[in-house]
Structures are given as structure tokens and as C-alpha cells.
Amino acid sequence: MKVHSITDHIFAIHADIRSEDLFEGIWPIPYGVSLNSYLVKGDRIALIDLVRDWVGAPGELAGQLAAAGTSISDIDLLVLNHLEPDHTGWLGEFLELNRKAVIVTTSKGADLVGNFYFEAERIAVVKDGDKIDLGQGQVLQFFETPNVHWPETMMTYVSDGGVLFSCDGFGSFGALGDRVFDDEFSPEEHEFFEGESLRYYANIVASFGLFVKRAIDKLSGLDIRVVAPSHGIIWRSEPSVIIERYLRYAGYLDGQREKEIAVIWGSMYGNTEAGLQYVLEGIEEEGVPYTLHRVPNEDVSWILADAYKCEGIVIAMPTYEYKMFPPMAYVLDIFDRKHVWYRKALRIGSFGWVGGAKKEYEAKTAPLKWENLEAVEWAGAPDADTAELLRARGRELARKVKEA
Numbered sequence: 439m440k441v442h443s444i445t446d447h448i449f450a451i452h453a454d455i456r457s458e459d460l461f462e463g464i465w466p467i468p469y470g471v472s473l474n475s476y477l478v479k480g481d482r483i484a485l486i487d488l489v490r491d492w493v494g495a496p497g498e499l500a501g502q503l504a505a506a507g508t509s510i511s512d513i514d515l516l517v518l519n520h521l522e523p524d525h526t527g528w529l530g531e532f533l534e535l536n537r538k539a540v541i542v543t544t545s546k547g548a549d550l551v552g553n554f555y556f557e558a559e560r561i562a563v564v565k566d567g568d569k570i571d572l573g574q575g576q577v578l579q580f581f582e583t584p585n586v587h588w589p590e591t592m593m594t595y596v597s598d599g600g601v602l603f604s605c606d607g608f609g610s611f612g613a614l615g616d617r618v619f620d621d622e623f624s625p626e627e628h629e630f631f632e633g634e635s636l637r638y639y640a641n642i643v644a645s646f647g648l649f650v651k652r653a654i655d656k657l658s659g660l661d662i663r664v665v666a667p668s669h670g671i672i673w674r675s676e677p678s679v680i681i682e683r684y685l686r687y688a689g690y691l692d693g694q695r696e697k698e699i700a701v702i703w704g705s706m707y708g709n710t711e712a713g714l715q716y717v718l719e720g721i722e723e724e725g726v727p728y729t730l731h732r733v734p735n736e737d738v739s740w741i742l743a744d745a746y747k748c749e750g751i752v753i754a755m756p757t758y759e760y761k762m763f764p765p766m767a768y769v770l771d772i773f774d775r776k777h778v779w780y781r782k783a784l785r786i787g788s789f790g791w792v793g794g795a796k797k798e799y800e801a802k803t804a805p806l807k808w809e810n811l812e813a814v815e816w817a818g819a820p821d822a823d824t825a826e827l828l829r830a831r832g833r834e835l836a837r838k839v840k841e842a
């Protein structure tokens with residue numbers, strides 16, 4: 439990877455991680471993810487956000503620092519906006535290689551430096567609005583943005599260039615290659631990254647939508663000309679695109695969602711699948727777009743991303759040993775953790791000799807505050823009356839989604 443200049447004093451460094459490892463041990467990254475760090479050079483040198491020792495990331499960091507005319511041992515200040523180990527896992531080694539650098543972080547961040555890396559001395563705690571002058575017009579200013587993504591999180595701003603170092607905020611999955619700026623990608627590539635930014639948001643940040651809104655509100659007085667996150671594209675041409683996108687994502691929590699339906703289904707012997715086709719016919723009659731996600735075949739990462747933006751949800755599953763189809767129980771568990779709230783929902787499904795999914799489904803969706811249409815369950819294969827009922831429920835759900 440190459441080092442990229444953002445201004446005469448600020449450089450972007452990144453490592454593309456392409457691995458079969460799961461991000462956070464849960465989320466697939468088939469298209470990779472970037473770990474971005476930033477170098478700010480005044481009379482003193484600051485490095486903003488670090489890496490973990492993952493697929494050669496520390497080597498990339500060292501090589502790109504050298505290309506920018508500096509080195510690990512030259513760093514005076516290591517700003518840690520966020521302590522999750524994707525940005526800090528290599529801290530112990532860094533502190534061994536560099537005996538002078540001081541870690542700059544929030545008070546809660548300092549606690550985590552101690553908990554994860556047993557370092558308590560080389561830390562400067564900063565508070566909301568504090569500034570550190572590096573010389574040559576490079577002044578770091580810090581803004582606490584708790585829970586974007588962890589409670590200790592802050593963002594760092596340099597007014598010379600209007601650069602906001604936002605760490606997880608405004609981030610995305612997807613490796614970058616040798617281009618890093620928004621104006622270097624084609625519309626098709628932006629479409630890809632938009633999908634990966636939604637998946638990243640839904641997987642990583644979704645539970646904290648309220649805090650995303652607060653952070654954006656807090657930063658609204660700044661002249662932000664570059665959004666420089668620690669995952670994904672750096673936005674120097676149209677930073678408002680990613681800020682507005684994140685505001686839209688945050689609004690999915692309790693505001694306007696897309697008038698679309700995420701259809702999540704599982705089937706043991708094809709009978710639930712057969713019934714689902716009638717629901718889809720009803721939805722199509724009303725002209726509402728929908729997407730299909732089969733469990734357990736599709737990873738919940740993508741199901742969550744789609745459900746996060748959709749106003750409507752269909753849960754189609756058979757009864758399994760008196761209860762829900764097990765992979766669907768996992769999906770609803772994830773929906774609870776990630777606050778997939780206030781949807782219009784329809785449950786359908788077949789059973790063999792007795793039903794039983796209802797009780798578990800109702801318990802699992804109660805905290806989600808979903809508006810559930812009357813469910814349709816049938817024994818065995820769907821007969822003509824069931825088919826008509828399923829079609830009607832599909833129409834009813836689609837109409838509710840359109841009216842929302």
C-alpha cells in the first residue's frame with residue numbers, strides 16, 4: 439500500500455486486511471477491511487490510531503511511515519481515538535519500539551490501555567475540546583463521542599485542512615487497494631462501498647444509533663472538509679455524503695426506513711418455502727421491493743444489514759421440535775442485540791404434527807416492538823385456502839410498509 443497526502447502535514451496510512459478471519463470474531467469480511475492510521479507532522483509528530491498485528495498490518499504501517507519520511511521511533515504522540523484492539527492490538531510492540539511516545543486518549547481510554555496493555559505511565563488524558571499544538575499550524579482538537587463505537591471513543595480534528603479523524607465513525611468494510619479518496623472511485627465502486635458501509639454500520643455500530651446522532655450534532659459546528667475514518671474510504675471531495683449516509687442509518691433505529699421488505703426464510707422439506715411463494719405474490723401485487731435471505735445458508739451479517747434498512751420483515755420458518763427453526767432464533771437474537779426495532783412483520787410457517795413456534799417467536803420479538811400481522815401457520819403443505827390467506831397477508835404487509 440502507498441502513503442497518501444491529505445495536506446502538506448497530514449498523511450493517510452492504511453493496511454488492507456484480506457483474511458478468512460471474522461471481524462470481531464463474528465462478521466465475515468470477504469471483501470476485506472482497511473485499518474487506517476494517520477500521521478500529522480508539525481514540530482512534533484502524532485500518529486492517530488494504530489493497528490493490530492493482523493495480516494502484516496504493522497509492516498505496512500512501518501513502511502508507509504518511512505515513505506512519509508519518518509518512523510515508529512520518531513512518533514511523539516500516539517492518539518488513540520478508540521481502544522478496540524483492531525486499532526490498538528499492536529500497542530505493546532509499539533511502546534517497546536518507541537520509548538518516548540505518549541498515548542493521548544480519554545479518561546475511559548486510559549483505563550482500557552491499562553486493562554489491555556498494562557501501561558499506566560505514558561498516557562496523557564484529554565477531555566472534550568482540549569487541544570494539543572504540534573507546531574507549524576497543526577493543532578489537534580479532541581471531541582468525546584462516546585459509544586461510536588465504545589464508551590471511551592473520541593474523534594480528533596485538525597482545523598488546518600478541516601480534517602476529522604473519526605475512527606469507527608463513518609467507516610466501512612471493504613479493502614481499498616492503492617486508492618483511498620472518494621474522488622478516486624467510480625460510481626460502481628461507490629455502490630459497492632455503500633453496501634459495505636451499511637453492513638459495517640448494521641454489524642458494528644447499529645446498537646448505538648442515538649450516539650451517532652449526538653456525535654454528528656456535536657461536530658456540526660466544525661468546518662469538516664475531510665472525513666478520515668479508520669476503516670474505509672477517506673472523504674475529501676464530498677464529506678457530506680458519508681455524514682448524511684450515517685445520519686440516515688442512525689435514523690433507521692427509530693425514524694424513517696426504506697419502504698422495502700426483508701424476507702428471511704428457512705425450510706426443511708419445501709412446505710414453508712411453498713407457502714412463502716404466495717406471500718411474495720401478494721407483495722408483488724402491491725409493488726413493494728423485497729429481498730430474500732435464506733437461513734442458515736446466508737450469514738446473519740448480510741441479513742442484519744438488509745433488515746436494518748427495511749420497514750417490513752417476513753419471517754418464514756417451520757416449527758422445529760415444538761419451537762422455532764433454530765437458525766431463525768439466532769437471527770432474532772442478533773436483531774435484538776442490534777436494535778432492529780419497530781418493524782412491520784409477518785410470520786408464516788408449516789408444521790408436521792403440531793405447531794409451536796408462536797410462543798418462542800412472540801417472546802423473542804416482544805423487545806423489538808414489532809407490529810406483527812396475524813401469523814399464518816399450516817399443517818403439512820399449503821392448501822388452496824392457505825394459499826389465498828398467505829397472498830392476502832403479503833398484500834396487507836406491503837400496504838402497511840407503503841403507508842409507514
Ligand code: FEO
Binds near residue numbers: 520522605606
Ligand atoms: Fe474499528 Fe470498534 O473498532
